[in-house]
Amino acid sequence: MTPLTVLGGYLGAGKTTIINGLLASLAQQNDNPRIAVLVNDFGAINIDAKLIRKHRGRTMEMTSGCVCCNIQDDLGGALDILRGESFEQVLIETSGVAYPAKVADYAVTWPGYRRGGTLVVVDALNIDRHKDDKFVGPLIKEQIAEADLLLVTKLDQLDCNQVQKLWDSLPKRAVRVDHGYCNADILLASTSNSIDTSKGKTANDHSDQFRTLAYQSDRVLDHCRLEVFLDELPEPVVRAKGWIHDSEGRWWLQSVGDRWTLELASAVPAGTSLVFIALANTPSDRTIDATLAGLEQALHRL
Amino acid sequence: MPKPVLTVYPARSVITMNPSLPRAEAVAVRGDRIVEVGTLTSMKPWLDAHEHKVDERFADDVILPGFIDPHLHPTMAAILLPMHFVTAMEWKLPWGTVSPSTTPEAFLNRVTEIEASTQDPEEPIFVWGYHQLWHGTMSRPLLNKINATRPIIVWHRSFHELYLNDGALQWLQITEAQAGNRKQIDYPNGHFFESGLGYAVNRLNPHILAPEKYAEGLERLKQVVHFGGHTTIADMATGLFNFDTEWLMLKQVIERDDTPFRVELVPDATRLRAAKGSNEEVLAFAKSLPAQNTHRLRFSDHIKLFADGAFFSQLAQLQEPGYIDGHHGEWITPPEILEDAMRTYWNAGFKIHLHVTGDLGVELGLDLLEKLQWERPRFNHGFTFEHFGFSTPEQIERIAKLGANVSANVYYLYELGDAYARRGIGYERASQMARLGACLANGITTALHSDFTMAPAEPLNSAWVAVNRINSQGIVMCAEERITAAQALAAITIDAARVIGRSDEIGSIRAGKKADFTILREDPLLADPMHIKDIPIVATVFEGRPFPIEPARS
Structure with a gap:
């Protein structure tokens, strides 16, 4: 089953910029995952013409193997088109007035798909004004409430005090996104090809914003302890993904922000292989190293 | 000559x-x-x-101006009309009156009768009108008892859910491996809802949208429109499904000598923008359309836009205190996007028809209209609030001051008044939906429409609800907002003509206008107000040609 990740948030928050950034970064990699991005409007998608292989009807194929597909008010139809084409994952950019949870329901309704998480983009510059808006205030609060993880844009346009105030007001885990660049590991769900444990146990993202912990084991984990472990994932861990073999079976783990899910997996490699992505406060943040070390110890006790 | x-x-x-x-x-x-x-x-x-x-x-008999429905969707009707109606409410259709089925047994008995009378054992049966309030639980096993092999498809009255029997699942190739164990698809019961509905509908679409079905549906629509006594209707969202297909089919089926009515076409700018890319391109397209007008089919300078969600689905956007259960409505168009679109058509001199269902939708329409009036004042601008479910008295005053029209689906009050009082927004606001008395007291041009199939395409029925404000339980709701029989007749004739910009030609009987008449057996201004909906319609006259109407079989 293909994981389906939802990227929501109000108009102007920066969803399309994030999609453009993702498509551009995937185009530069050789071993990129084949993903399909579903958008409401091709007009705003900004792809270098050299990177487009074919443009036909609702879909635009890229040289990287990824495709961009226009939803045209028929998300289900778009999912049907993609289902036969063995994409590793699907990322949906919702309309600005959509309730992301309703879109995420497709992941559990449409045959062939599974949940990849709900990310909601928050416009740091306009969030206060939007929240009080007579017409969209309730919608924007609901979008944030339905998110698993928040992606906060335009923070560079605020001063330190404003950033701190905003951060304190956010009701759930959040990741800073500058100039539309959001790490693909944060945006995308896990698939059997997308976890690269060869990078070593911990790796720094090139922006120094994240630390990554990889974990592999052939042991069969204890299911009860695993659930407790997931409930207590430390605050800086914004995404965890991979596959698990435990006392009750084999699972896909999808942990995005405040929510984790285990879904029964049939065709996954043996054992357990997980990646944890945690936010570092500063490039030289020492507390995050301690947090990850603690996380690794806890994993060995499962 | x-x-x-x-x-x-x-x-x-x-x-x-x-x-x-x-x-x-x-x-x-x-x-x-x-x-x-x-x-x-x-x-x-x-x-x-x-x-x-x-x-x-x-x-x-009594001769009236030909009735006008200023908001109806021929395409949606064409999809629905080939289906069998099994409904809790009475529907008068040219091929027979559907008597109400108000219990689970009555519903299943009726479906059983339909099944038994359908000769070809492989012909799928489409039923529309199931509603749990009256018909109780529905399920695949219940439908299988009627016939497990012939496909049976039961649509909910709201069109937002459906049930399939074994035959239908097999026909549509929906297997347990695909659809078992999915959320919003209850496979054992054959129940598809919310996003699960889309899965079934995508597989049904090739059958229900097939050209021959669509043409059959439009033929039936012609009968329904004539039967209701109309001589003019407005297609208030041409392009709702697919502009080119709709226009082609309308030309083939409606532009014929046997069609006793004309259609005013109002392009759906929201859909067209998705296809064309920008408001400016839609505007240029809309301006080019009148060159294609035929005798009965006419585009002009009217355009359709959408604010908040569907009334029947409780997706109307509400001001405080909202819905009882705390859920929110939806915006069909984001407010900023709507503002850009409205400005484009306003500045081009178009008459904007805005779909609004809740009082927050009305508020958005009013705020934007006020802004545009400030930027570029217009008189006689024809801006019309369409549907007009919930509103406040203060909004009515603003509508009047800003010079806008109202085109209301007053049937909401009849079918949903009681249900929305109990399980929606409470009695006070539910009883005041379609606040028409205040509109007329404030001098607003006010029309009644069916938005068929949201209400029966029977102008006398809409007039009856507006005059009596009676709900499906037989209870009067908010007598203060009743309108007079004369006002109701204006709302289905001359004021409906004003709303669609044709009052110079139709809507009243005077020298120089088109000879469009609706002939009634009794005088609606002298009749008992409770009898208005049952006054027999004898015939219509369209552009001087009489077209008799046969009474429906029951």
């Missing part, structure tokens, strides 16, 4: 809707036009000057 002979129709009474001559005894017609209204004596100068004949066929 000799001028055609004059035809004089004497009547028991002619209700003209022309305030300068409200009642008459006869109307004289030449070709497709009225030449004189009055008495046989007063029209003598015309009769002395021209060859004429007196046609007595309506001598015992």
Whole structure:
């Protein structure tokens, strides 16, 4: 089953910029995952013409193997088109007035798909004004409430005090996104090809914003302890993904922000292989190293 | 070439809707036009000057201006009408009146009868009208008991969920491996809802949207429109599904000599923008459309936009205190995007028809209209609030001051008044939906529409609800917002013509207008208000040609 990740948030928050950034970064990699991005409007998608292989009807194929597909008010139809084409994952950019949870329901309704998480983009510059808006205030609060993880844009346009105030007001885990660049590991769900444990146990993202912990084991984990472990994932861990073999079976783990899910997996490699992505406060943040070390110890006790 | 002979129709009474001559005894017609209204004596100068004949066929009846439904969706109707109606409410259709099925047993018995009378064992049966409030639980096993092999598809009244039997699942190739164990698809019960509905609908679409089905549906729509006594309807969202297909089919099926009505076409700018890319391109396209007009099908300078969600789905956007259960409505168009679109058409001089269902939707429409009036004032701008479910008294005053019109689906009150009081927004606001008395008191041009199939395409039925404000439980809701029978007749004739920008040609009976009439057996202004919906419609006259109406079989 293909994981389906939802990227929501109000108009102007920066969803399309994030999609453009993702498509551009995937185009530069050789071993990129084949993903399909579903958008409401091709007009705003900004792809270098050299990177487009074919443009036909609702879909635009890229040289990287990824495709961009226009939803045209028929998300289900778009999912049907993609289902036969063995994409590793699907990322949906919702309309600005959509309730992301309703879109995420497709992941559990449409045959062939599974949940990849709900990310909601928050416009740091306009969030206060939007929240009080007579017409969209309730919608924007609901979008944030339905998110698993928040992606906060335009923070560079605020001063330190404003950033701190905003951060304190956010009701759930959040990741800073500058100039539309959001790490693909944060945006995308896990698939059997997308976890690269060869990078070593911990790796720094090139922006120094994240630390990554990889974990592999052939042991069969204890299911009860695993659930407790997931409930207590430390605050800086914004995404965890991979596959698990435990006392009750084999699972896909999808942990995005405040929510984790285990879904029964049939065709996954043996054992357990997980990646944890945690936010570092500063490039030289020492507390995050301690947090990850603690996380690794806890994993060995499962 | 000799001028055609004059035809004089004497009547028991002619209700003209022309305030300068409200009642008459006869109307004289030449070709497709009225030449004189009055008495046989007063029209003598015309009769002395021209060859004429007196046609007595309506001598015992009452002649009204041809009814106008200013908001109806031929395409949606074409999809629905080939289906079997099994409903909790009565539906009068040309091929028979659907008597209400108000219990689970009655519903299943009716489906069983339909199944038994369908000869071809492989022909799928589409049923529309199931509602749990009346019909209890529905399920695949219940439908299988009727017939497990023939496909049976049962649509909910709201169109937001459906049930399939074994035969239908097999026909649509929906297997347990795909659809078992998915959320919003209850496979054991064959129940598809919310996003799960889309899965079934995508597989049904090739069958229900097939050209021959669509043409059959439009043929049926023609009968329904005539049967309701209309001589004009407005397609208030041309392009709702696919502009080119709809336009082609309308030309093929409606633009024919046997069609006793005309259609005003109002392009769906929201859909068109998705296809064309920008408001400016849609505007250019909309401006190009009148060049393609035919005799019966006419585009002009009207355009359709959407604010908040569907009334039947409780997706209307509400001001405080919202819905009882705390859920929120939806915006079909984001407010900023709507503002850009409205400004484009406003500045181009178009008449904007805005779909609004909740009072927050009305508020958005009013705020934007006020802004545009400030930026670029317009008079007689024809901005119309469409549907008009919930509103506040203060909004009515603003609508009047900003010079906008209202086109209301008052049937909401009849079908949903009781249900929305109990399980929606509470009695106070539910009872005041379709606040029409206040609209008329404030001098707002107010029309009634069916948005068929959201309400029956029967103008007399809409008028009946507006005059009586009675709900499906037989209870009067908010008598203060009742309108008079004369106001209700204006709302389905001259005011409906104003709303669609055609009051110079149709909507009343006076010299010079099109000879469009609806002929009633009884006088609706003298009848018991509770009887208005049951007044028999004898015939219509479209552009001078009589088209009799056969009474429905029951």
